[in-house]
Amino acid sequence: MNAVLSIARTTLGEAIRRRVLLVILLIALLLLVIAPGMNGLTARQSQTVLLSLILGVLQLSSAVIAIVLTVYMIPNEVERRTIYTILSKPVLRWQFLLGKYLGAVSALGLMIMLMTGTMIAVFAAFQGPNVETLASLARVAMMYFVQMCLLAAVAIFFSTFVQPVVNFFLSGGVYLVGTVFGSLFATIAESQQLPQAVRVAAQIVMLIVPNFGQYNVQNSVINSGAQIVGEGIYYTNLAVYGVVYISILLLGAMLVFDRREV
Amino acid sequence: MSLAIETIDLVKTYKHRGGASNTVVDNLNLQVESGEIFGFLGPNGAGKTTTIKMLLGIIGQSSGVANVLGREAGDIEIHKRISYLPEKPYYYEYMSGLELVVFYASLFGIRDNDRCKELLRRVNLANDMNRPLSTYSKGMQQRVGLAQSLINNPELLFLDEPTGGLDPIAHIEIRDLILQFREEGKTVFISSHELSDVERICDRVAIINKGQLVAQGRLTDLLAGGRVEVTAEGVSDAVSQSLRHENRTVSFKDGRLILDAPDSDDLNGMIDALRNGGAQVVSIIPRRKRLEDLFIEAVAEDDTAKGRQRGRMTDGNSDGTVSTEVEEVKTGEGESS
């Protein structure tokens, strides 16, 4: 475990110095800060649109960071041969992978925290410090974080067997499918008109592709008013779901990586 | 003496898309004894790095046996007792030398900053250990690499091209460090395509070319067959005549006789003959066979005599262009992962 944590720490240290990531982060922060200025809409819509915009920026940039952060992680290690030094130490491959993942996730957490802080400050400055809204913004950001951990697991899984550029689109695609088409597949799976085979297929896709969409809970904040009972349990369940799917992906990644020639 | 490394018919074949395959290490039989400095020589692309990776368990062999410290290569237990300095390593640049060594130490569960500093002092980085690695010269990076490779006090060190790309002074520094390892009873496995270093420090060497072992043995044995050059003044014709012999050359320059003879000849007899004949012996210079000669001999022989039949790419069709291309000795870094 020592080794895992050391690798995680090193990965974190490296990640927060990666120039690409810092640039993305900077752009995101900039967007968050100027968001209120882009907002020339009617009064009733202004809060909605502002919230939607800054949460959108947060989510999109988190996703980009999550993918960029992870797709190059393993290939870089191989290219720079640092992986050889590490694997020639008493470090098992799965430990290496786990360490890398944990490092990525901590870097991600740090960056999301930074963006969330900015977002909350911006929102508080423009819409007044409404504690309830600010707290729910933080909650939404938390769920984004779990979502991005899942996305990072997807990306690291693919990174054990595809090239980074391919992986970028692959992970992005899985994210898109898991976010957007999650509800579409659900609709297909439940539709009474469609043939049984199609419904079963949709069901299977739903089960295999992690359901990223579930973590998008921003609707409840953007359109305040709806009273949701049992959110706490829901968040717990989401966390459980996330951990379970992350474990599946990491196990898969470990299996592939274990057998791979590096 | 027990064997630190032993390979038996070790083979590594890379399969390519389309069915072609590439045998990079071909029936390699190595024996490295404990406590010796073993030189693993061969031109670029010969398969040295591949062999080391197999010995470390970073890649698996296609067939054959590789034992390291009495266990199968790749056994995680062995990793506690060995260390590895990859060729042209790149470390996390943002780290300082000390942080890097501390990081590698932590992989062994070692939390001992003093020991890490001590190691850095040992590789002469005492003053630079807190600077980021990105500011290190190549030689310093190599030395920090050596420091990290010593963290677990390994019994066996794998050094892949440790002096590659370094300036002469750095060469000497690294070489001296390696010699110290021998003093400490460590086994050192050095791969290199630069011969001068290896020649000076290795006890035994193996030479491979295109994945095949060309020569292996004690350096003194392999280099056996040196010559002696005797220079004398005032040598009479008779004496010079008597010294002429098969395998010897006798020549005169500026009135001096220069006798070149195999060192297996009776040197005392020759000198006696000169002195008894009234000649003045000016110098006796032993001229040992150099590793370079051996290397070039071995590789050249391999290329001309066996090269063609041992085409390393066997893809079923005997397309001439393919095999020609492959049989070239790679000059660049032939490695890809």
Added chain:
Amino acid sequence: MKWTRQGKLVNGPIYGLMLVLLLVGSFVQMNQTYPFWRKNYMPKVTDLGQLTGEQLLFAFAGFREMIAGILWVRADSFFDNGDYDSILPIIRLVTYLDPKQIDVYATGMWHIAYNFTDQENRADRRNIPIAVAFGEEGARNNDYTYELFYETGWLWYHRIQDNFPMAVTWFEQAAERKDILPARHNLLSHAKLRAGDYKGALKTWYELLEEAEKEMERNKSQRSNYAQRDTVEGNLDNLLIRLTQRGYFARENGWYDQGNYDTKPPFDVKFSASVTVTESRVMLVEGTWNVFPVGTRVKMILRDADYPNAGAAGLDWEGGDANNFSAPVGLTYVQDELFVRNRRFRKSIDLSRDPTIYPFVKDKYILEFYYTPRVAPEHIKDKFGYNGEGMTDSNFLNTEIRENQRVIYWKTEVTRDQILRRGEFGMEGVIPVFKTPNYVAPRVRNPEDDLVTPGTRRVEG
């Protein structure tokens, strides 16, 4: 179980573990997270095909609400230009993207239900089920607020005027939401009355009065609280007086027969009607109605005989599909209100200028005349009651097509050739005329009667 062998993972147990985890994950998703998410957070996107690629991408990248907002701003200019057709797709798109846009739902359903009219300002009623379905969707997506329940109820109450119990249902749901405005809550009571439930209406007024008084106590400085109390009180007063005069309490107490109530005896309206197809798609509608006070509107409907979900003098207004905003192509449904003056009605209806609204592609049509006092002004209800208690007709009184109501109803069949003046009806001198057997053409025709603008003044007759 051994997970590793010589530092390498062993396949079997790992696969097993992955499978178990997959089952656990699926279980959590299917039974816990997904249903909850769908109920509470899912954007109600039902038809992704409506969005273009980049809209999709943006939308699902999280900018959904922003795009919706921008689109809606653009729709404003279309409203200004009167380019109503272009607004529909925007409304649909915006609400797909952001189903929480209450304003867009409200504006949209009003737009669909009210803005599409023919050249003579008759509504294109084929759209109304779409507006209703859209309102239902909006209410479903925003069920935390009364607004869209109220708006949907309003369609039933004001636009459809054919099924007041539905208006009651929706207003009741609106009233359940805490944020309902008192003035809008009042409408529930009006709707109940129109639905024939005068007891329910009374009960609601009493409740509203109590509520208004409480509210007034609570916040004395709020002027609107006084206004609301006064309104409710006035309405309640009026209703009590009317119910008394019209004999409802008497009926309930069993002494209706003895008293002298406004609704006694039932008054014969002497309905008769004639429709002459003067030209292709143009018809002159005339008839009699033996009631002097102004304020009667006789409903006339001309529709496909097989119009989907059609019933007597109306449609199933709930049968719409809000996913598709385009009006049902190829269907014809004409509805007009014939205003009575001087005991007669007479109106020329020209459908020839709106071939898309009135395509007349089917062969058979139904022509209906219908009257119910429920939507009549109070001075007429004084005589006829809420359910037609004080009204009769020797020929066309109908107590079947509407439950618990006495209405006037006549229907006849019409063919396409007759409306278009084709075939045998295309010949010179062959003029299709449909009339009730009792119809007698007036001997003197007052030309001023031809076009009638309904007055708002109450005229005593």
